[in-house]
Amino acid sequence: MELAHTADVEAFRAEARAWLRARVPARPLPSLETAEGFAAHREWEALLHADRWSVVSWPEEYGGRGVDIVKWLVFEEEYWAAGAPGRVSQNGINLLAPTLFDHASPQQRARVLPSMASGEVIWAQAWSEPESGSDLASLTSRAVRTEGGWLLTGQKTWSSRAAFADRAFGIFRTDPDAPKPHQGLTYLMFDLRAPGVTVRPIGRLDGKPAFAELFLDRVFVPDEDVIGEPGQGWRIAMSTTGNERGLTLRSPGRFLAAADRLVGLWRAHGDPSDTALRDRVADAVVGARAYELFTWANASRFAAGAAIGAESSLNKVFWSQYDIALHETALDLLGADAELADGEWAEPWVFSLAGPIYAGTNEIQRDIIAERLLGLPKGRR
Amino acid sequence: MRFLPTDEQSDFARTLRSLLGAAEVPAAVRAWAAGDAVPGRALWSRLAGTGLFALAVPEAYEGAGLLPLELSLGFVELGRAGVPGPVVESAAVSVLLAELADGALAERFLPGLARGETSATLTLPGGSPYALDADAATYCFTVSRAGELRLLGGAREPVRSTDPARRLSLPPAGPGGGGELLAAGPAVVRAAGAAGRWARLLTAAQCLGVGEALLARTVEYAKQRTQFKAPIGAFQAVKHRLADTLLDLEFARPLVWAAALSPGPGEVAAAKLAAGEASYRAAMTALQFHGAVGYTEELDLSLWLRKARPLRDAWGTPSACRAEVLRSLTPPRR
Ligand SMILES: Cc1cc2nc3c(=O)[nH]c(=O)nc-3n(C[C@H](O)[C@H](O)[C@H](O)COP(=O)(O)OP(=O)(O)OC[C@H]3O[C@@H](n4cnc5c(N)ncnc54)[C@H](O)[C@@H]3O)c2cc1C
Numbered sequence: 001m002e003l004a005h006t007a008d009v010e011a012f013r014a015e016a017r018a019w020l021r022a023r024v025p026a027r028p029l030p031s032l033e034t035a036e037g038f039a040a041h042r043e044w045e046a047l048l049h050a051d052r053w054s055v056v057s058w059p060e061e062y063g064g065r066g067v068d069i070v071k072w073l074v075f076e077e078e079y080w081a082a083g084a085p086g087r088v089s090q091n092g093i094n095l096l097a098p099t100l101f102d103h104a105s106p107q108q109r110a111r112v113l114p115s116m117a118s119g120e121v122i123w124a125q126a127w128s129e130p131e132s133g134s135d136l137a138s139l140t141s142r143a144v145r146t147e148g149g150w151l152l153t154g155q156k157t158w159s160s161r162a163a164f165a166d167r168a169f170g171i172f173r174t175d176p177d178a179p180k181p182h183q184g185l186t187y188l189m190f191d192l193r194a195p196g197v198t199v200r201p202i203g204r205l206d207g208k209p210a211f212a213e214l215f216l217d218r219v220f221v222p223d224e225d226v227i228g229e230p231g232q233g234w235r236i237a238m239s240t241t242g243n244e245r246g247l248t249l250r251s252p253g254r255f256l257a258a259a260d261r262l263v264g265l266w267r268a269h270g271d272p273s274d275t276a277l278r279d280r281v282a283d284a285v286v287g288a289r290a291y292e293l294f295t296w297a298n299a300s301r302f303a304a305g306a307a308i309g310a311e312s313s314l315n316k317v318f319w320s321q322y323d324i325a326l327h328e329t330a331l332d333l334l335g336a337d338a339e340l341a342d343g344e345w346a347e348p349w350v351f352s353l354a355g356p357i358y359a360g361t362n363e364i365q366r367d368i369i370a371e372r373l374l375g376l377p378k379g380r381r
Numbered sequence: 382m383r384f385l386p387t388d389e390q391s392d393f394a395r396t397l398r399s400l401l402g403a404a405e406v407p408a409a410v411r412a413w414a415a416g417d418a419v420p421g422r423a424l425w426s427r428l429a430g431t432g433l434f435a436l437a438v439p440e441a442y443e444g445a446g447l448l449p450l451e452l453s454l455g456f457v458e459l460g461r462a463g464v465p466g467p468v469v470e471s472a473a474v475s476v477l478l479a480e481l482a483d484g485a486l487a488e489r490f491l492p493g494l495a496r497g498e499t500s501a502t503l504t505l506p507g508g509s510p511y512a513l514d515a516d517a518a519t520y521c522f523t524v525s526r527a528g529e530l531r532l533l534g535g536a537r538e539p540v541r542s543t544d545p546a547r548r549l550s551l552p553p554a555g556p557g558g559g560g561e562l563l564a565a566g567p568a569v570v571r572a573a574g575a576a577g578r579w580a581r582l583l584t585a586a587q588c589l590g591v592g593e594a595l596l597a598r599t600v601e602y603a604k605q606r607t608q609f610k611a612p613i614g615a616f617q618a619v620k621h622r623l624a625d626t627l628l629d630l631e632f633a634r635p636l637v638w639a640a641a642l643s644p645g646p647g648e649v650a651a652a653k654l655a656a657g658e659a660s661y662r663a664a665m666t667a668l669q670f671h672g673a674v675g676y677t678e679e680l681d682l683s684l685w686l687r688k689a690r691p692l693r694d695a696w697g698t699p700s701a702c703r704a705e706v707l708r709s710l711t712p713p714r715r
Binding site for chain 2: 263275278279281282283285286287289290291293294296297299300301304314317318363365366367369370371373374375376377378379
């Protein structure tokens with residue numbers, strides 16, 4: 001057990017740092033949850049991609065650098081420490097791409113991945129439905145067989161940034177007669193601008209319009225856009241949720257950078273006699289460090305060949321709670337300025353509030369931890 | 382880059398775990414609390430056989446070198462088993478004497494401590510004023526604010542701890558403090574600093590083990606205790622709180638390992654903070670889910686329940702650790 005990186009990893013870090021230092025916009029881009037910000041972030045993705053920094057862990061043929069998880073984590077540390085923009089491509093890169101690497105045909109990968117890497121095509125996740133949130137397997141949107149493909153009908157909702165995205169991926173019921181709800185589902189990709197698709201933006205808590213619901217009326221999807229075997233959608237989707245909750249969605253670099261900013265804020269605004277607030281700053285520092293080390297230990301396990309399992313639920317509950325606590329501490333340090341909607345901490349605070357809800361609510365994650373990691377009996381669900 | 386224990390390190394922990402599992406530790410704890418140190422001493426010498434105590438002593442004095450990582454792995458097991466006695470303090474004394482680099486003193490005390498033939502307790506400036514288990518330890522050391530290291534003798538006034546297995550006493554106060562003056566000066570202050578950091582680290586490791594034991598026992602109980610025609614572990618309120626307990630412990634663990642790898646003040650304080658809080662919360666959860674039977678001293682669970690809070694505060698309260706974490710951040714990290 002040792003904490004130091006090899007010279008090769010440190011050289012990679014230096015290269016990433018130098019690149020970011022030269023390119024990260026001096027002023028923050030407008031929020032990627034708005035049309036204007038979405039466009040600006042798409043340009044940033046293109047810039048990253050031009051020097052192969054947008055998807056460093058992917059094979060070179062798809063625009064990556066083929067680096068291992070250690071270098072990926074190091075890149076993330078540098079990325080967030082440099083104050084670089086949020087990733088508008090995150091749903092595609094973090095959720096769809098791992099699914100494609102595990103389950104897609106080589107032709108599909110060649111068709112989908114390069115334009116995802118460049119930000120030319122931005123993907124939305126279309127899983128949730130109005131009546132199917134935590135109980136996702138109860139979903140009712142259908143895909144019906146047709147000549148050369150499938151016709152999608154139904155409604156999806158809470159699709160992040162779908163108001164501005166290009167394409168979406170999701171699960172649909174292809175065999176309504178299957179004996180169990182999670183059977184007879186199929187995973188496929190579709191065009192958000194295809195005939196039959198209506199995208200209705202939903203203002204999120206702070207009113208920004210990128211969230212959307214999708215109404216689908218006989219939307220054609222060619223066979224080549226089905227991922228894996230028809231009927232296997234649930235199994236394929238579940239392999240993606242591990243990524244969503246696990247370490248790739250929220251890299252420790254992000255929280256280390258946020259904790260550093262918080263310490264800076266405390267130095268600038270902290271009242272030395274307010275030890276309660278001081279303690280919360282210390283907790284944020286310790287939490288970021290704990291998350292960093294926990295992630296490195298997991299990365300070591302993966303490097304040794306282990307697969308991500310129910311442990312990803314520990315990760316998810318930790319970072320989502322941590323994120324809120326950190327941002328609340330920042331707001332408390334800001335005092336009266338905390339409520340300013342355009343303040344540096346306002347949007348990240350609002351964003352943090354959704355953490356315990358998306359990627360599987362924390363209630364559901366705790367069930368998974370209790371049943372799969374502690375072996376407690378299944379309750380009614 | 383490795384963030385996991387080596388096979389050898391894991392084997393060492395496993396050996397200790399099975400030794401302690403077979404050793405009827407609860408009976409030794411109850412005897413210890415009642416002032417009978419005999420079963421505890423027997424346990425101590427079996428532990429010595431694994432080489433545990435040699436891990437805080439340099440090779441020159443029959444030790445295995447100062448090996449904080451291996452020692453921390455061992456202390457998790459001591460916590461898991463609920464081993465009584467001045468285990469942390471003996472290791473801290475070994476570190477103090479090793480760091481002092483005074484050949485005569487080292488020769489006098491370290492080989493015995495390394496072999497586990499002797500034990501020691503100590504108080505340091507900034508730590509608790511009470512010496513732990515001074516009545517059972519072979520030696521009682523104290524370091525004064527002025528940097529005087531003394532070996533104390535004689536009977537000491539007993540004070541009861543909420544954990545009866547922690548036997549406390551106040552070392553004699555007053556100018557000079559009595560006892561034999563062993564060393565004085567800045568070297569003592571430096572060595573005491575190192576000893577205090579090790580004591581904090583090893584207490585953190587012990588806390589982790591205590592928390593793991595509490596969680597494991599509670600999970601077992603929740604699977605077997607039935608109310609409303611279902612095991613209580615099938616109720617979501619129970620499940621979720623146990624899940625949170627696991628979460629607390631799993632995120633404290635890497636902090637303890639990192640601190641054992643590089644025992645700087647900030648790392649050690651972070652580890653102690655997280656592990657201490659996690660094990661205390663685990664105790665509160667364990668108590669709640671055992672219901673009334675958990676609130677009795679008959680159940681062995683009480684041995685860990687009563688230890689969790691004193692260990693959380695020993696060798697660095699949460700507040701002291703938080704202050705240390707922030708102090709260690711100057712200058713800014715990156
Ligand atoms: C910011 C944000 C972004 C999102 N992005 C996307 C996206 O891009 N694509 C997408 O498909 N979806 C997205 N979602 C939707 C998200 O996945 C769902 O909100 C989530 O699965 C929960 O579903 P629900 O909102 O319908 O809540 P419900 O499932 O109705 O749950 C409501 C409450 O009841 C609790 N509950 C439900 N069942 C149980 C149970 N068995 N035990 C205990 N408690 C229970 C839940 O934990 C929750 O607290 C996003 C959500 C948010 C907030």
